[in-house]
Amino acid sequence: MTLTQQFIDQTDRQGANNYHPLPIVTETAEGCWITDVEGRRYLDMLSAYSAVSHGHRHPRIIAAAHKQLDRLTLTSRAFYNDELAYLSEELTALCGMDKSLLMNSGAEGVDTAVKVARKWGYRVKNVPRYEAEIIVCQGNFHGRTTTVISFSTEEHYKHDFGPLTPGFRFVPYGDAAALEAAITPNTIGFLVEPIQGEGGVIVPPDGYLKQVREICDRHNVLLMLDEIQVGLGRTGKMFAYQHENIQPDLLILGKALGGGVYPVSAVLSKAPILGLLTPGEHGSTFGGNPLACAIAREALCVLQDENLPQRAAEMGEYLMDGLRAIDSPLVQEVRGKGLLVGVQLRPGLGGARPYCEKLMDEGVLCKETHEDVIRFAPPLTINREEIDWALERVAKVLKV
Numbered sequence: 001m002t003l004t005q006q007f008i009d010q011t012d013r014q015g016a017n018n019y020h021p022l023p024i025v026t027e028t029a030e031g032c033w034i035t036d037v038e039g040r041r042y043l044d045m046l047s048a049y050s051a052v053s054h055g056h057r058h059p060r061i062i063a064a065a066h067k068q069l070d071r072l073t074l075t076s077r078a079f080y081n082d083e084l085a086y087l088s089e090e091l092t093a094l095c096g097m098d099k100s101l102l103m104n105s106g107a108e109g110v111d112t113a114v115k116v117a118r119k120w121g122y123r124v125k126n127v128p129r130y131e132a133e134i135i136v137c138q139g140n141f142h143g144r145t146t147t148v149i150s151f152s153t154e155e156h157y158k159h160d161f162g163p164l165t166p167g168f169r170f171v172p173y174g175d176a177a178a179l180e181a182a183i184t185p186n187t188i189g190f191l192v193e194p195i196q197g198e199g200g201v202i203v204p205p206d207g208y209l210k211q212v213r214e215i216c217d218r219h220n221v222l223l224m225l226d227e228i229q230v231g232l233g234r235t236g237k238m239f240a241y242q243h244e245n246i247q248p249d250l251l252i253l254g255k256a257l258g259g260g261v262y263p264v265s266a267v268l269s270k271a272p273i274l275g276l277l278t279p280g281e282h283g284s285t286f287g288g289n290p291l292a293c294a295i296a297r298e299a300l301c302v303l304q305d306e307n308l309p310q311r312a313a314e315m316g317e318y319l320m321d322g323l324r325a326i327d328s329p330l331v332q333e334v335r336g337k338g339l340l341v342g343v344q345l346r347p348g349l350g351g352a353r354p355y356c357e358k359l360m361d362e363g364v365l366c367k368e369t370h371e372d373v374i375r376f377a378p379p380l381t382i383n384r385e386e387i388d389w390a391l392e393r394v395a396k397v398l399k400v
């Protein structure tokens, strides 16, 4: 039996069966490259769904982590810590907000945003108690907690996991008129992804966020942007909302905020929203711990010092041009923004999974999303030669 098969069996024997990973067992990684337990090298074109946007083990982020490991790691929010003070200032300045609340996973960030938006609804908008509604989009992905799956439209994310949290309404993604029509006096927020990542790399029409911003303003509804996957450079700007020159009321970050090292998420807002929380209403033992904050601070510095948003714009265009040039009859559409790219295969081909498996055999790691879309989201540090290397292999796999 191969070493790979041994590790897979060992994992599956005692592990819950809630994932369907590609059959590769990773062991080490550096930059855009992963090595498996057999010593084979792969180009990482997934980057942990954007969590490894800086590349694997970025030297500056690893050094910052080491430095903090030798100073202080965890004291809980029973006390203040110096790194949280610095991060709060740097993160709010970066996105033009006044207040931040640090959590760990993305889903926790979304859950936090839902709680604080509801409190705003009752205390500021004066919605009758427990009647607040948040509008979400069909095809959304915001995480896996019980409340967050309550407003998923994927049946198998939730059908065995009720009773579900009430208070959510659905509108089609990318349709601003449908949002306006769905707003009631009890609507307190509109929670939306600037691009739907898990939903299949769905890019809304140009001007959507701008229209949504105007509608939310007109009806006194909070615009809650989930930039967990698309924020921090991925789409070619530091934040995806900057493509349309708007500002959300609540911004949720995660994934790349942890520099590919550690789970760090955050909710950001202007002062009157997060400022509503009082001691004891919310918290997390690990949220805002000094190790997380030191890592996140360096991750933000690296994004800026290495112009990673700009790189994502340039390399994303190069990648999408290259994918379109393959001109495969299997491909219906290549779409995306920056380095978040979806290759939509034609229906009836048996989905994207077999193609991801073939790409793995060729040394390119990526993952299917929404049945028949291959998602390419490499580290933002990827260079032209690496993209060329990937394109050669993609061309081979998509040739008929």
Ligand SMILES: *Cc1c(COP(=O)(O)O)cnc(C)c1O
Pocket (backbone or CB within 6 Å): 049, 104, 105, 106, 107, 108, 110, 141, 142, 143, 144, 193, 197, 198, 226, 227, 228, 229, 230, 254, 255
């Ligand atoms: C990944 C993701 C989440 C959930 O983040 P976790 O860290 O996995 O909990 C939420 N929203 C979006 C848009 C995501 O891509």
